Amino acid sequence: MSTSERTLGIAPAHVPPGNALGKENYLNHDRGLLSWLFTLDHKRIGVLYLVSILTAFLLGGIFALLIRTELLYPGKQLMDADTYNEMFTLHGAIMIFLFIIPGIPAALGNFVLPLMLGAKDVAFPKLNLLSWWLWMTGAFMAVTAILTGGVDTGWTFYTPYSTTTGTNVVMMVAGVFVLGFSSIFTGLNFIVTIHKLRPRGMGWFNMPLMLWGLYATAIIQVLATPVLGITLLLLIMERVMGIGIFDSRLGGDPVLFQHFFWFYSHPAVYIMILPAMGVISELISTFSRKHIFGYKFIAWSSIAIAAFSFLVWGHHMFTSGQSELVTMVFSALTFSVSIPSAVKVFNWLATMYRGRIQLETPMLYALSFLFLFSIGGLTGLFLGALATDIHLHDTYFVVAHFHYVMFGGTVIAFLGALHYWWPKITGRMYAENPGRVACALIFVGFNLTFFTQFIMGAKGMPRRYFDYLPEYHPYHMASSIGSYIMAVGFFLIAGYLAHSLFRGRPAPANPWGSNSLEWRTPSPPPHDNFKETPEAGDPYDYTDLVWDDAIGGYVRRAGAPATP
Amino acid sequence: MTNLLAALAGLSRLAGLQDAVKGPTVWMPPESSTIAAKVDSVWDLVLWISVFFFVLVTALMVVFVVRYHGHRGTGSKPTRDHNTALEITWTVIPTLIVVVIFWVGFETYLDMATPPANAYQVSVTGQKWKWLFTYPNGYVDENLHVPVNTDISLLMTSEDVIHSFYVPAFRTKKDVVPGRYTRLWFNAKAPGEYQVFCAEYCGTNHSHMLAKVVVHEPGGFEKWLAEASNLHGRFPPAKVGEIFYNRFGCKQCHSLDGTTGIGPSFKGIYGHEQKLQDGSSVLVDENYIRESIMEPQAKVVAGFQPVMPTFKGRLKDQDITSIVEFIKSQK
Numbered sequence: 016m017s018t019s020e021r022t023l024g025i026a027p028a029h030v031p032p033g034n035a036l037g038k039e040n041y042l043n044h045d046r047g048l049l050s051w052l053f054t055l056d057h058k059r060i061g062v063l064y065l066v067s068i069l070t071a072f073l074l075g076g077i078f079a080l081l082i083r084t085e086l087l088y089p090g091k092q093l094m095d096a097d098t099y100n101e102m103f104t105l106h107g108a109i110m111i112f113l114f115i116i117p118g119i120p121a122a123l124g125n126f127v128l129p130l131m132l133g134a135k136d137v138a139f140p141k142l143n144l145l146s147w148w149l150w151m152t153g154a155f156m157a158v159t160a161i162l163t164g165g166v167d168t169g170w171t172f173y174t175p176y177s178t179t180t181g182t183n184v185v186m187m188v189a190g191v192f193v194l195g196f197s198s199i200f201t202g203l204n205f206i207v208t209i210h211k212l213r214p215r216g217m218g219w220f221n222m223p224l225m226l227w228g229l230y231a232t233a234i235i236q237v238l239a240t241p242v243l244g245i246t247l248l249l250l251i252m253e254r255v256m257g258i259g260i261f262d263s264r265l266g267g268d269p270v271l272f273q274h275f276f277w278f279y280s281h282p283a284v285y286i287m288i289l290p291a292m293g294v295i296s297e298l299i300s301t302f303s304r305k306h307i308f309g310y311k312f313i314a315w316s317s318i319a320i321a322a323f324s325f326l327v328w329g330h331h332m333f334t335s336g337q338s339e340l341v342t343m344v345f346s347a348l349t350f351s352v353s354i355p356s357a358v359k360v361f362n363w364l365a366t367m368y369r370g371r372i373q374l375e376t377p378m379l380y381a382l383s384f385l386f387l388f389s390i391g392g393l394t395g396l397f398l399g400a401l402a403t404d405i406h407l408h409d410t411y412f413v414v415a416h417f418h419y420v421m422f423g424g425t426v427i428a429f430l431g432a433l434h435y436w437w438p439k440i441t442g443r444m445y446a447e448n449p450g451r452v453a454c455a456l457i458f459v460g461f462n463l464t465f466f467t468q469f470i471m472g473a474k475g476m477p478r479r480y481f482d483y484l485p486e487y488h489p490y491h492m493a494s495s496i497g498s499y500i501m502a503v504g505f506f507l508i509a510g511y512l513a514h515s516l517f518r519g520r521p522a523p524a525n526p527w528g529s530n531s532l533e534w535r536t537p538s539p540p541p542h543d544n545f546k547e548t549p550e551a552g553d554p555y556d557y558t559d560l561v562w563d564d565a566i567g568g569y570v571r572r573a574g575a576p577a578t579p
Numbered sequence: 580m581t582n583l584l585a586a587l588a589g590l591s592r593l594a595g596l597q598d599a600v601k602g603p604t605v606w607m608p609p610e611s612s613t614i615a616a617k618v619d620s621v622w623d624l625v626l627w628i629s630v631f632f633f634v635l636v637t638a639l640m641v642v643f644v645v646r647y648h649g650h651r652g653t654g655s656k657p658t659r660d661h662n663t664a665l666e667i668t669w670t671v672i673p674t675l676i677v678v679v680i681f682w683v684g685f686e687t688y689l690d691m692a693t694p695p696a697n698a699y700q701v702s703v704t705g706q707k708w709k710w711l712f713t714y715p716n717g718y719v720d721e722n723l724h725v726p727v728n729t730d731i732s733l734l735m736t737s738e739d740v741i742h743s744f745y746v747p748a749f750r751t752k753k754d755v756v757p758g759r760y761t762r763l764w765f766n767a768k769a770p771g772e773y774q775v776f777c778a779e780y781c782g783t784n785h786s787h788m789l790a791k792v793v794v795h796e797p798g799g800f801e802k803w804l805a806e807a808s809n810l811h812g813r814f815p816p817a818k819v820g821e822i823f824y825n826r827f828g829c830k831q832c833h834s835l836d837g838t839t840g841i842g843p844s845f846k847g848i849y850g851h852e853q854k855l856q857d858g859s860s861v862l863v864d865e866n867y868i869r870e871s872i873m874e875p876q877a878k879v880v881a882g883f884q885p886v887m888p889t890f891k892g893r894l895k896d897q898d899i900t901s902i903v904e905f906i907k908s909q910k
Contacts, residue, residue, distance in 0.1 A: 269757070334752050354674055373649055393628075405691060474608055560654050
């Protein structure tokens with residue numbers, strides 16, 4: 016039993032100073048549904064996003080379980096081939112466009128970014144609200160597409176399949192087009208906020224690394240997403256009017272679509288992973304009770320990843336028939352992205368060296384991230400190398416690599432971040448032990464689900480197959496069982512988080528002893544975030560924070576200056 | 580530096596080239612083409628580099644967690660938080676390693692991408708959801724038959740959407756794109772049957788768009804081709820028509836049991852009047868069937884879309900006669 020739980024046992028009804036549940040806070044500042052739907056408060060918009068994207072995650076997760084159940088055995092189990100094709104399309108489209116792209120930036124980023132800056136809000140609160148409404152509109156259009164015939168193109172919408180199939184591609188693509196604007200506006204808002212609203216004492220290199228992650232993400236969102244918008248418009252025009260950009264019978268080129276699409280969608284995977292890397296920097300430093308190691312290298316590596324991300328899209332097309340020269344250049348450039356990622360991992364490890372590592376749930380997710388992201392990153396080397404990529408392209412090896420990076424990386428970091436900031440968002444602590452159990456379940460289930468996919472991919476199992484040869488059956492079976500274990504973990508999380516909303520121990524202002532500014536205001540924060548604008552110092556200097564057993568959290572050492 | 584890289588690339592390749600046909604490993608299918616061993620040596624190199632770094636990261640992580648585990652509430656001491664020499668070391672070493680990986684991957688890729696001169700050429704057509712292989716003498720088969728130890732060059736295109744021709748045992752893959760030709764080559768090392776997959780998602784029966792590469796013993800291929808090409812000598816016309824019905828994709832749209840598909844069913848169609856789109860009607864006789872195969876859009880039966888592709892130039896007179904006989908036999 017940890018100290019915090021002993022504290023809980025002694026004084027269950029104890030409300031620590033720094034907890035604002037009974038006082039004015041952003042949750043009770045206004046009442047009524049409309050005060051939420053039209054709020055300009057970044058914290059409420061963050062919560063709106065959180066509820067929305069978690070709903071999307073549930074939907075995408077149900078599709079994933081249906082896919083894995085269909086693949087338990089060769090041949091038809093639950094559904095026919097056409098339904099299966101719609102399932103994997105919807106799983107991909109929902110998870111990517113509705114969950115993982117807005118996941119960390121729009122939901123958690125919205126909540127913490129102004130707080131970390133000691134600011135009252137983002138630079139453009141109304142634009143922020145518009146972003147969420149655009150997300151809702153795009154999500155509504157995507158759901159409409161599902162209900163009116165579905166979509167069976169895969170989330171990549173490759174031509175000419177997408178221009179010739181009978182399913183409701185136009186509605187889905189139009190939905191993604193609208194979602195793109197939501198993403199652009201959030202990125203724009205964050206860039207301006209970070210440039211203009213940093214407090215006194217916070218130069219660029221005093222920012223928490225989470226902000227560097229969000230900043231690098233925002234740059235990609237603003238620069239790359241318009242290309243997706245135009246590509247999708249062209250796709251709609253091709254389908255509706257037959258303009259012939261992508262149709263070889265009309266003089267177009269179907270492979271051109273792939274260039275356009277990946278010009279956005281490769282940078283987009285960095286939209287998904289960069290905020291996660293920001294989260295991990297916060298978690299590892301905080302829970303190692305030690306200053307982050309190599310701050311500037313981690314910060315610059317985020318910018319380097321954002322820059323390189325624009326130069327590697329052609330690696331999705333090594334087998335497409337593009338010229339050998341282009342193929343070679345893209346292979347070489349692709350490896351450049353691996354360097355800043357490796358630098359981050361080494362710096363995180365160095366941060367842990369001689370720290371005082373505390374294994375609370377967020378840290379367990381950070382450690383899972385290191386393990387899973389290392390596998391995800393290293394398997395990228397097989398796909399960057401031309402000889403091996405030709406064999407592995409479009410097999411389950413790619414599916415596994417992608418999930419190790421996007422799930423093992425981003426979703427795991429998202430879960431770590433959700434637990435880390437949960438006390439700040441809700442004003443209550445979640446239950447630590449079920450948290451650890453759920454993390455372990457997801458870790459084991461994830462590896463069982465996706466490591467088997469590396470093996471069957473290397474053995475040649477192509478992706479997006481409704482049916483498969485019997486020799487791949489053991490791997491599919493193990494993979495499906497893993498997905499069920501993960502599902503149990505997620506339901507456990509949903510259970511204890513929901514429980515904590517009502518019964519959780521009231522959280523102190525700074526339960527983890529982090530030194531970034533969001534922990535200097537009560538949990539949950541007041542409507543205006545801070546009573547006085549705080550002055551920033553080094554966000555990773557924990558020497559003045561001491562544990563106070565009575566409140567189950569950290570307080571500033573008596574006599575320590577407010578700004579170190 | 581270049582010498583070192585070349586030496587490393589050579590070393591890694593040497594390891595794979597020693598035995599003739601390596602069986603399946605934990606990861607890989609058997610190495611059944613000349614290129615497979617080279618690909619696998621790149622795989623092995625990357626695999627062991629990855630294992631090294633993965634073990635390094637995980638071991639350090641576990642050691643640190645065990646060694647530096649602190650209880651909740653322990654304080655923090657000021658520590659060193661940067662070391663430029665260390666940063667440069669762990670930037671430069673991975674950079675050198677990925678340069679090597681890039682180079683060995685690229686070298687082998689060049690071999691894969693360059694078909695040798697004088698390779699035996701087979702044309703490949705991908706269509707929803709089957710493969711057609713056309714041999715130099717014009718014979719078309721649903722499986723790819725090739726002689727062993729021979730350079731084979733495939734010239735590929737698609738009738739509809741993008742497909743991808745993939746033979747795991749040969750470690751080779753290339754997209755098959757409508758409106759352009761792509762090329763792929765291989766040299767099979769041992770007789771036997773090897774699985775062909777479609778690797779680019781193409782719709783309903785994507786996972787059933789399968790074929791085999793049948794690799795013949797020396798001398799066996801020529802014998803097979805001569806016999807297989809002589810369809811009209813081996814089978815009666817209606818049987819040949821049935822083979823074409825299956826092979827050229829007629830059956831995707833024209834049923835034999837009276838069910839209406841994308842096109843009219845063949846059951847009992849011969850000798851009957853059909854209503855056309857323009858309101859007139861036509862008697863389904865030999866000449867109408869022939870016209871429908873050569874110029875499908877000329878007289879479209881009412882209730883159907885004009886979507887059938889022409890087979891002009893792809894079928895000889897004798898072939899068409901066989902198809903007519905086959906349709907006549909569907910009573």
